[in-house]
Each structure stands twice: as structure tokens, then as C-alpha cells.
Amino acid sequence: MVLASNSPRRKQLLALSGWEFTVIPADIDESPLAGEAPHEYVLRLAVGKMQQAANHSPKEALVLAADTTVADVKDILGKPADTGEAEAMLRRLRGRSHKVYTALAVFRTADRTLLTDLCVTDVPMRQYGDEELQAYIATGDPLDKAGAYAIQHPGFRPVLDLHGCYANVVGLPLCHLVRTLRKLENHPGVDVPQACQAALHYKCPVYEQVLKEI
DSSP: OOOOOOOOHHHHHHTTTTOOOOOOOOOOOOOOTOOOHHHHHHHHHHHHHHHHHOOOOOOOOEEEEEEEEETHHHTOOOSSSHHHHHHHHHHHHTTTTEEEEEEEEEEETTTTTEEEEEEEEEEEOOOOHHHHHHHHHHGGGGSSSGGGGGGOOTTTBBBBSSSSSSHHHHHOHHHHHHHHHHHTTOOSSSHHHHHHHHHHOOOOOHHHHHHHHO
């Protein structure tokens, strides 16, 4: 397997699955198109990353790419350009729910089979205070995160009472990946839901339903 990402979070999550993989980072223009819906945006970028990585992959490879974004209604909130934009995003999201979209693109180079999948999670943000917000921005963590936050940040913990796929918000919905690879008769060597929940310290309420869907 080839992972078309240099994201530490995606590498950590994929390692939980038991699949062996190498990394071929993909660097593409992530600017949204005019009028592009969030689900269309992440699917386009995931396929674009896959295509770039596939051009540098072995002939017998399984190339995995993913793209994650935060959306407030129809507005796509990418990575903030600076601390001012990070503050504006965090203030906008505070005390409200938004959605996180992750698209997966899996490409088998041997027969050029392409499969995609999409995970959407509703994310309720807590009413964090201004001092907390500023202290979090000062860590620098928001600047490389879509929506200017990391759900797993131990000091900030901005999300309240999540009831969806936690791994999706981190950047790689593992159960969606499992069900996608099943279609290629490719199965993990470990119990992925158990490994994911143990690593993220989260009791997932949706994994059984996800894995039932084909």
C-alpha cells in the first residue's frame, strides 16, 4: 500500500490497521472551485492526490489518498493563512455544530480500479473562552489544520459530546477504508474498530453501521 500523504495523523491512524505501507506525499493545489460543495471538494482533492502519487508508485501498488475539510453549512474552512484567520475560524465555530468531510480514493495500479468513499461527521464545538482560544492559537497547532483546530489536542479539546466517527475528524476514517478495501478482497490483519477506539480513547457509536454498508 502507498499512502499519498505525509500527515503524521494519517500515518498514525493507518498504522493501526495492520496494513503495511510506504509514503509518497502528494502536493496539489487545494483551492476550492467556485460554487464547489464540500463533498465535491474533498472527493476531487483525494482523487487528485491519488493520481499524483500513482505516477510514482510501483506497478503492483494499492494507492490510498484522503482529503479532509471542515464545512460550516456550505462554507469550506481550510487551513488558516495566519493567526488572525485562525482566530476568526475558531470564533465562528465556537458553541455551534459543523461538519467534517473526509474523502478516500483507493487505486489499484494493476488493473486501474478506482474506488472512492466519503465520511461526514457532525462536530459540536464547546463554548470555549477567549483565553483558551488565544492560548491554543499561541501553540501554533491551528495553522496546519482545516478549520483551525485538532479534535485530539490534549490542552484545548474543543469538541463536546461527539457521536460520530472520531477518526474522520482526525483525518482518516478507518472503518470506511476497511469497507472500501473489502471490495478489492483486501482485509486488515487486526480488528480495526477495536484498535481505533483503543488508540483514540473513544467509544465509537457508528462503526458497526459503517461496516454493514457496502
